[in-house]
Amino acid sequence: MGLLLATLFGMETGLIVSLAACVLATYGQENTQILLAYYLFSTWCGLRCSPGTPVLGFLPVGNDSCGVAVAMILAYRLSAGWDLLGLATLAGAAVFNGLASAGLALLLQALLAQFLSLPTALQLLEISRPDFPLLQEFLRKAPGTYQHSLHVANLAEQAAEKIGADALLTRVGAIYHDIGKTVADPSFFIENQVAAV
Numbered sequence: 688m689g690l691l692l693a694t695l696f697g698m699e700t701g702l703i704v705s706l707a708a709c710v711l712a713t714y715g716q717e718n719t720q721i722l723l724a725y726y727l728f729s730t731w732c733g734l735r736c737s738p739g740t741p742v743l744g745f746l747p748v749g750n751d752s753c754g755v756a757v758a759m760i761l762a763y764r765l766s767a768g769w770d771l772l773g774l775a776t777l778a779g780a781a782v783f784n785g786l787a788s789a790g791l792a793l794l795l796q797a798l799l800a801q802f803l804s805l806p807t808a809l810q811l812l813e814i815s816r817p818d819f820p821l822l823q824e825f826l827r828k829a830p831g832t833y834q835h836s837l838h839v840a841n842l843a844e845q846a847a848e849k850i851g852a853d854a855l856l857t858r859v860g861a862i863y864h865d866i867g868k869t870v871a872d873p874s875f876f877i878e879n880q881v882a883a884v
Contacts, residue, residue, distance in 0.1 A: 688704060688705065689701040689702070689704060689705030689708070689730050689731070689733070689734055690730075690734060690788055690789065691791075692704050692705075693734045694796045695796060695800065695803070695805060701734045702734060705727075705734070706727065709723055709726040710723065712726060713726060725756065725763075728755050729752050729756040729759065729781070729785070732752055733748045733749065733789070734748075744808075745790070745792065746789065749788060749789030749790070750785070751785075752785035752788060753784075753785030756781035756782075756784065756785060757778045757781050757782065760774065760781055761774065764777065806856065811855050811856060811859045814859060815855075815858065815862055822862070824869060825866055825869055828869040828873050829868050829869050829876070829878075829879050831873075831876070831878030831880075832868045832879055834878070835865065835878050836862050836863070836864060836865050836866075837862065839861045839864065840858045840859075840862045842861075843860070844857055844858040
């Protein structure tokens with residue numbers, strides 16, 4: 688749940704909701720402190736995703752969550768003695784949980800983003816492809832403005848990376864920032880005027 692909310696609304700939302708969920712999940716349990724630490728650390732290590740995270744970005748997040756969960760299981764269980772079957776069972780469950788959480792968050796993110804009208808990384812990549820019909824029309828009608836928009840997109844993407852903003856969303860916004868010039872007469876704008884020979 689924390690990973691899903693972090694990908695939809697940002698890391699802060701994922702942190703707060705996962706804290707509340709972990710506290711509620713461990714309430715009234717026998718080993719509340721141990722379980723709460725286990726749930727919190729394994730969840731929070733997997734909250735590096737943010738809106739606009741690419742599909743392949745979910746795999747390292749799932750791996751991080753698995754690694755932290757297995758390390759915590761080993762730390763707690765080895766102090767109680769060597770029960771290899773119990774350790775293997777808990778470690779296997781932790782690995783499955785981490786990878787399944789990343790996969791489920793990716794699937795639900797795509798579905799909920801459609802429902803909430805939020806842009807996903809896949810949608811942004813789709814509309815930024817050069818063969819996307821609107822970009823093809825942009826290139827045909829206003830080639831100078833199209834080239835200008837690509838230069839602005841490259842600069843904006845680098846700036847967004849430097850300040851920690853969503854680079855993909857910034858790039859796509861910059862590509863489309865002058866798309867309105869195709870509606871009017873593109874030759875009104877100097878970058879589309881052909882010099883007389």
